[in-house]
Amino acid sequence: MNKNSFQFTWNAIGTTWVIDIFDSNFIRVRSEEEIILLIEKIKNRVELFEQTYSRFRENSWLSQLKPKISEILESAAYTIPSDGKILFDLYQTLYTLTNGKMTPLMGQVLVDAGYDEKYSLIQKKELISPPELKNIAEFQDKETIIIKGIAKFDFGAIGKGYLIDIVCEILREEEISSFCVDAGGDMHYQGENEFKIGLENPIDTSKVIGIVSLKNKSIAGSAGNRRVWDISSQKINHIINPLLLTSDTNILAIWVIAETTTIADAMTTALYFTSAEILENHFEFEYLILKKDMSVEGSLLKNQALELYKLV
Amino acid sequence: MKNNNLLKGISTVMIVGIVIAAVILIPKKTENTDTGNEVATTSTNTIPTPTNSSSTIPKNPDNPEPIIPVGAIGPIYKDGSYSATGSYQSPEGTESIGVSLVLKNDVVITSTVVGNATGGISQRYQGIFIDNYKQYVIGKEISTLSLNKVSGSSLTPIGFNNAVRTIRAKAKS
Numbered sequence: 456m457n458k459n460s461f462q463f464t465w466n467a468i469g470t471t472w473v474i475d476i477f478d479s480n481f482i483r484v485r486s487e488e489e490i491i492l493l494i495e496k497i498k499n500r501v502e503l504f505e506q507t508y509s510r511f512r513e514n515s516w517l518s519q520l521k522p523k524i525s526e527i528l529e530s531a532a533y534t535i536p537s538d539g540k541i542l543f544d545l546y547q548t549l550y551t552l553t554n555g556k557m558t559p560l561m562g563q564v565l566v567d568a569g570y571d572e573k574y575s576l577i578q579k580k581e582l583i584s585p586p587e588l589k590n591i592a593e594f595q596d597k598e599t600i601i602i603k604g605i606a607k608f609d610f611g612a613i614g615k616g617y618l619i620d621i622v623c624e625i626l627r628e629e630e631i632s633s634f635c636v637d638a639g640g641d642m643h644y645q646g647e648n649e650f651k652i653g654l655e656n657p658i659d660t661s662k663v664i665g666i667v668s669l670k671n672k673s674i675a676g677s678a679g680n681r682r683v684w685d686i687s688s689q690k691i692n693h694i695i696n697p698l699l700l701t702s703d704t705n706i707l708a709i710w711v712i713a714e715t716t717t718i719a720d721a722m723t724t725a726l727y728f729t730s731a732e733i734l735e736n737h738f739e740f741e742y743l744i745l746k747k748d749m750s751v752e753g754s755l756l757k758n759q760a761l762e763l764y765k766l767v
Numbered sequence: 768m769k770n771n772n773l774l775k776g777i778s779t780v781m782i783v784g785i786v787i788a789a790v791i792l793i794p795k796k797t798e799n800t801d802t803g804n805e806v807a808t809t810s811t812n813t814i815p816t817p818t819n820s821s822s823t824i825p826k827n828p829d830n831p832e833p834i835i836p837v838g839a840i841g842p843i844y845k846d847g848s849y850s851a852t853g854s855y856q857s858p859e860g861t862e863s864i865g866v867s868l869v870l871k872n873d874v875v876i877t878s879t880v881v882g883n884a885t886g887g888i889s890q891r892y893q894g895i896f897i898d899n900y901k902q903y904v905i906g907k908e909i910s911t912l913s914l915n916k917v918s919g920s921s922l923t924p925i926g927f928n929n930a931v932r933t934i935r936a937k938a939k940s
Contacts, residue, residue, distance in 0.1 A: 640918045653909060655919020662906025663917060676918045710918060731877075732848070732869065750901035752877045766903040 463494055467501045468509070468615060470639030474622070477633035477646055493629060497622055504618050507536055510562050510609045511571075517608045520592075520600070530603045532595075540597050542610055542617060545717070548737065549725050550588050556728035558697055560585035562607025568691055582700040611693070616675055616720025619643055623716075636716075641675040643716050649760075654743070657708045664745065665763035667755070669712060675719035677727075678708040694727055703727055705747050712755065713740040846871045852883070859886030864893055 459479040465472055474497065482490070507516045516536060523529035535543060546559040564585060569576040586606055593601040615638055622636045623643050633646035644650040649670055653663035657678040667674070677694065692702045709726050713719040722740050731742055731754065743755040755761050850867035865881040878901075882893035909917065 635916065637916060642916060642918065644915075651913070651915045653912060653914040653917040653919075655917050656906035657919065659906050660919060661910075662908055663912065663914070663919075664904040664906055666912065666914065674918050678919060708919070745904070748901075749903045749905070751904055752901075754871060756902075757871065763902075763904050764907045766905050 461490075465498060467498065468505050468618065468638070469511075470615075472501070472639075473635075473637045474626075475635040475637075476626070476631055477635075478631050481631065493625075497625055500621060500625060501618060504538070504614070504621070508539070508542075508610050508614055510565070510607065510611065517610065520602050520608055522602050522604060524605075528604065530593075530601050532599050532601050535598060535600055538617075538621070541717070542613055543594065543600065544597070545613055545721055546610075547588070547594070549721060552733055552737065553725055553728040555587065556696055556698060557612065557725050558585055558588060559608050559610060560588060560591060560606045561611070561695065561697060562609040564695055564697060564700070565609060565611075565693070566607065568695065570693055582695075584700060585697050612724040613717060613721045615639070615641055616673070616716035616718070619673070619716040619720075641673075641716060641720055643673040644669060645671050654708075654710055654745075657745070663764075664749075664751075665761060667710075667712065667758070667762075668760040672712050672714060673716035673719040674710060674712050675716060675723045676708060676710045677723035694724060696728065706744060707747050707749075708745040710743045710745075710755070711740050712742075713738070844870050857884075857886060857889050859889055862886060862889045862893075864896075 459477070459481075461476040461481050463474055485493075505515075506512065509515045510518065512518060516533075516539075520533060521531065523531045543559075546557075549557045550559070564582055565571070567579050567582050569578050571579075586604060591602065591604045591606045593603065595601060619636050619638050619641060620643065623634070623645065626634050626636070627645075635642055635644045635646075635650065640655070642652075644652075647670075649668040651666050651668050652674055654665045654667065654676070655678075656662040656664050690702065690704060695702055706727060709723045711719040711722040711726070713722065718738050718740055722734060722738065722742060725734055726742060726744065734740070735754075741753070741755040741758055743751060743753040743761070745751055749766070751763065756763075848867065848869050850865065852863050852865045854861055854863040856862075862885065863883045865883060867879045867881075869877045880897045882890065882897055884890040884893045
């Protein structure tokens with residue numbers, strides 16, 4: 456970027472975060488202590504989110520959602536943290552729209568398939584479809600969740616996008632007007648210039664299949680070929696259909712552009728499980744699907760800001 | 768091989784012609800088409816005429832109907848899903864091919880073609896068409912481009928990459 460931009464990077468939620476601040480006066484108007492405090496504030500906010508919602512942490516709020524287990528199973532009520540309400544709301548909507556294929560209850564399937572906190576990548580046991588959401592959780596006035604059955608929650612499909620939006624808010628509160636918050640390739644850019652983002656070729660990551668320019672928008676991408684491992688006789692990746700207990704190997708990658716990273720991230724998973732038309736009735740976004748045969752489709756094709764490198 | 772290429776060429780042209788005809792015929796639901804069934808999920812669509820007389824719309828003095836430039840008053844074709852089946856005559860008899868499209872702002876967002884050929888040669892040529900009509904992309908070296916960022920999965924979870932390395936090392940030993 457330009458000489459005046461400021462960048463800091465660290466690892467959290469299992470990926471690398473890169474925050475670029477493009478305001479030319481950012482460093483000038485702040486003391487070193489103030490800048491350090493801001494960096495710490497952001498890192499702490501990310502860590503807090505992880506402590507609350509990480510499936511990989513036994514003691515996280517999300518991991519501890521259980522019914523009362525004595526002689527019989529009794530419901531237990533939990534207060535949803537203020538930053539969790541949007542997530543539960545979104546998951547409920549997407550659960551309905553995808554007929555249960557996008558579910559917050561994927562935790563056990565992922566662990567059994569080997570995607571556990573140690574990344575053992577060895578299937579532990581036969582995969583079992585997660586229970587229906589209505590049999591596990593009931594929501595009371597958006598504040599309370601009542602857990603009626605045993606199931607592992609996982610917010611992996613939307614959590615990162617939402618966290619990126621939270622970090623963007625912190626920067627805006629600091630009156631920073633131009634920045635990019637990037638967590639492992641999902642990002643939001645706010646600013647005056649056209650931001651050029653290459654769409655990584657999942658098959659050969661030294662290449663991109665095209666470039667999209669965006670401004671004051673988020674982009675999220677999901678590719679099925681990187682986090683791939685073998686179980687039984689099939690290849691599986693981190694996006695598993697809970698009803699079929701398989702991964703779609705026909706889709707190579709999906710990119711989504713939306714106003715918020717929460718929605719962009721959510722759509723990159725939802726599009727594996729339901730049609731864009733159904734989702735477009737509820738959310739505003741543009742998408743691009745790259746198939747195994749290197750063909751592309753999606754509403755992003757009609758956007759002038761997209762330049763694809765095509766086979767003629 | 769020469770004969771094969773000629774036949775392939777003719778069949779491809781025929782199939783492309785049918786598909787184009789099917790696409791053109793789809794939105795004009797008021798016309799009677801003998802060639803197949805139309806199933807459209809949106810209501811009847813006719814080319815809209817402007818309600819205000821704009822000076823930017825050129826009028827042909829010989830023709831009372833104004834010529835409407837594409838995009839002047841929005842999409843020509845109504846957004847939605849459309850499908851049609853087109854039939855054609857082949858040396859093996861009457862064959863048909865089905866096309867479904869999703870249109871948004873006059874752009875084809877997704878398309879599916881289903882071959883209904885019964886004759887062996889027609890099946891082959893319909894297959895060739897179906898396999899080849901999509902838009903394909905190739906990769907371009909990142910080092911040759913001027914990008915601000917790359918969006919992709921190369922920054923896969925750090926632990927995951929380490930785990931894969933360990934497993935690969937174990938598998939070799």
